[in-house]
Amino acid sequence: MNFPSHIHTNFRFTIWLVTAFGTLGLFLLLTACTEPPTDAFRFGLANAPTNLDPRFATDATSDRVNRLLYERLVDFNDAFEPIPALAVWEQVAPTHFRFYLNPNRASFHDGTPLTAQDVKATYEFILKAENASPHRGSLAMIDHIIVQDEATIDFHLTRPDLLFPSFVVIGILPAHLIQTNHPFHSRPIGSGPFSFVAWPDDTRLELVRLEDQQRFEFIKVQDPTVRALKLLAGEVDMVQNDLPPELVTYLTKDPRLHVQRSPGTNFSYLGFSFEDAHTKQGLVRQAVAHAIDRERIIQYVMGGAARPAQSLLPPDHWAGAHNLRRYEHNPEKARLLLAQAGFSPSAPLKLTYKTSSDPFRVRLATILQYQLSQVGIEVDLRSYDWGTFYGDIKAGRFQMYSLSWVGVKTPDIFHYVFHSESIPPNGANRGRFRSRQADLLIDQADSTQDTQEKKNLYQELQAHLADALPYVPLWYEDHVFIARQDIKGFTIAKDGNFDGLQHVHRISL
């Protein structure tokens, strides 16, 4: 195509326009950020940590990162029994515990040594009401703290509590920085095996492993598909949990990755209201329990990555129970129970089932809705954004809902969830469950100072709860850890924490 020369002048304007747009576009493209190359180990997260100050952090991700940055007096073993971390302890008297700090303990990342003064300063800060720490409630039994010497510290309690050591699990902060109101939430300084490097925005947190100066980056990638793709592309080296089971199956087949699984303790359940005419009937709750087919859901929807649950605490917890009553999948029995309760095909039971808008929860709810419809229960499914949903269940505005308990370690959870005095806002007894027997067992179990008696009482309590069914238990989700083939050494923890990163290393393939 040969244009005569005078065409060019007519094109000039168009060309100018296109060039102008083009350069503008190019400029905009280049100003978008790009990924810098790195030899850090990149850990993909669904949610970014929100607060690196252990006195205030409550969400699981922040908690897990803080375990890397700070050390605590006490930790837990696989049966969730308290074991020494920074300190060993002895119970000098029923209300007096003495902790001896490990002589080989690490110093803080700013070089100052960790002493009993720091422990005292950390806990006293939390105990002060005006500091509004969310952990204050769990430490309410502390009356006063006395420092004996650099490595010995006494806790005096207001009442005897055998389980007290399980509660002093907060990361220790340096006292001199607490005094100067150092912003730990964004610039953490602890004594843990990892220290803080940078946190430019909520998509990237950089830590360094002190042992070998290996850098770690925690990258937030909300969308599970994108996270999986980044893993495949090598932009992220490892992820743990928060992936839909289908994606896990897909990733398992890829030769570039390897998958580790481990039983977990995240407990999923259906909650019921004891103030609603229908759901307060035991027959109704039992019918629901028999109508749902948990095994099938676990097998097909979760890819086998869960264990059916009978109680809030898993059986391998030191206070866990065995041989609890099971509600096997039995639609016939469910229909019988409903008939006993006065419902029939012409007058079916209608229930409202509330859930958050999380896609997996909605999916699960739709499945349960269907399973319940098979025995004649008509379920109206309502999904809400988290704020509305949480508000509704706290206020008791529901018949049935589903949720999970994450990070349960100590059996005082029973008091928090099932005691009649724990109705919100005083606790998490959202269903307004009131049982004299449960209250009695909880009070006795909480107050006894004999370990074996505690175990027996908690077992009895869980047996009673399995009969009363304030919750229909669903399952404990497994933990799934997926990493690129050259990443080795990660052990999955019972509660899904990131401690395994201490031993992660890259091998050459």
Next chain:
Amino acid sequence: MFIRIFLPRMLTALGVIFGVVCMVFLLLHLVPGDPVEVMLGESAQPADREALRQALGLHQPVHIQLLAYIKGLAHFDLGTSLYSGRPISELMLERLPATIELGLVSLLIALVVAIPLGILAAVKKGTAWDFGAMGFALFGVSIPNFWMGPMLILVGALWLGWFPVSGREGAGSIVLPAITLGTAMAAILSRMIRSTLLEVLTEDFIRTARSKGLTEWVVTFRHGLRNALLPVITLLGLQLGALLSGAVITETVFSWPGIGSLVVESIHRRDYPVVQAAVLLISCSYVMINLFTDLVYTWVDPRVRIQKS
């Protein structure tokens, strides 16, 4: 000319903006039940509810609320986000560049595709080229962007791996969203260019140009296109509106951190003050863009100029 033509149009636009402000203000009152309860979800104490009610001025009579709202807008105070507690104007400024970037690149793609396509179809009217081009345009208009986006992701990111799946990082991340957003506009523009070019090419002055012995290309481009492009400029202004509202869905599909995805996120979080502010911002931009193209068209069209002088 300014007083005769520009001023009345600018005043009309101002009036329209006032109307938009009133309607956006009314949005909050369309919430079923008590908007404060809905927004806080009762996760707060009664004291917090009262505080929000006071802050939003909901305890006052409606006309006072409206005045307060307008006063706030005049100071560029768009309120505070319920979700993050940050001033909304800050949020807007943060997310605006992403949307502008997406809009401009989409526009660029639309023009780059539509202009040659429209010219081709007009010049080769009735042939396979014409049918092919217009068929392509028809498809472009019929594919919803919330499906085209995922399809492009499927092919371009998952199967071919050429582009990132979503988000705004790296130079390649704008390609798929911009193609998604620009396609519908390209389709409409190409049809428009074709029809106006065809119309113009039948006019007298074209016949004059041809009879003068000028080659077909000069006739088409120098004489035809220039005149055909004028109504297209107006259409561009109108289509920019489709671009702005289309951005809401496209940004959501690609997790593009612009104002469009902010609207959807805020709706899901019941952060209605942000929804109000974002809708207001988008609509006012639309009005201003239309005013601008209207004025530009009026100024550029020599017929108008000659008439008025």
Next chain:
Amino acid sequence: MIFRVGIPLAVILLWAGLAILGPFLPLSPNSIDLSNILVPGSVQEWLGFDDLGRPVVDRLIVGARTSFLVAFTVVAISLVVGSSLGTLSAYLGGWTDLAFVRVIDIFLAFPGILLAIALAGVMGPGIDNVVIALCVVGWVGYARLARAQVLSVKEREHVHAAVAIGAQPIRIMMRHLIPLISAPLIVEASFGIAGVVIGEAGLSFLGLGVQPPAASWGSMIRDGTRYMLVAPHMVIAPGLALMFVVLAINLLGDSLRDWLDVKSQTRKE
């Protein structure tokens, strides 16, 4: 001719037929079979299953029902309300007309379905709110068109004659004005249907429309995008259905407009 009218008509009639017959067909769109989760298409089950083991074909048909129901309801209401108001305003003229034009301008200041998204978002999810939101946004186009048409037709001789005889305004509007303007309105309505189908799907895609377990092409696309990596059939099927129906409507609308244009042109000559 076949391409422009025959095939599109066939496509639309097929889906419309399925939509109408829906409740009478042996469908199981909500029947969850967990062992079928994300199983792709085969000879028995053409389009496979979704993430809950529900057959995609059945859900597509139910989705068609949703789309057509919403589309016709919204277009019918918008058309009637919009053209009535537009005709009335053009007929009355004066300040009423001026005010009406301003109101139209204000509604048109909200680009595309932005206002519908905001309305549906604020009013809450659910298909009735979608219909309301789309009507609020949709009536304006018909009003503006009706008004413009009536303004141009108002001065015709037979209308003047009717006024001179002393006919009631309603009668004038019904018998003399509306028949003349109906052609462009019908064309607008046909494109309007396509717009509403996409609008409802878009709102459902954003989570503002149908609620689970109800099916809509838009919500099916959204659910499908979550499993694109492992089961692309879930997102491809509803999208293709949507695209072809809208394409068919647009093609028919184009043909309709050309046909009416030709008719009016030949009438003029």
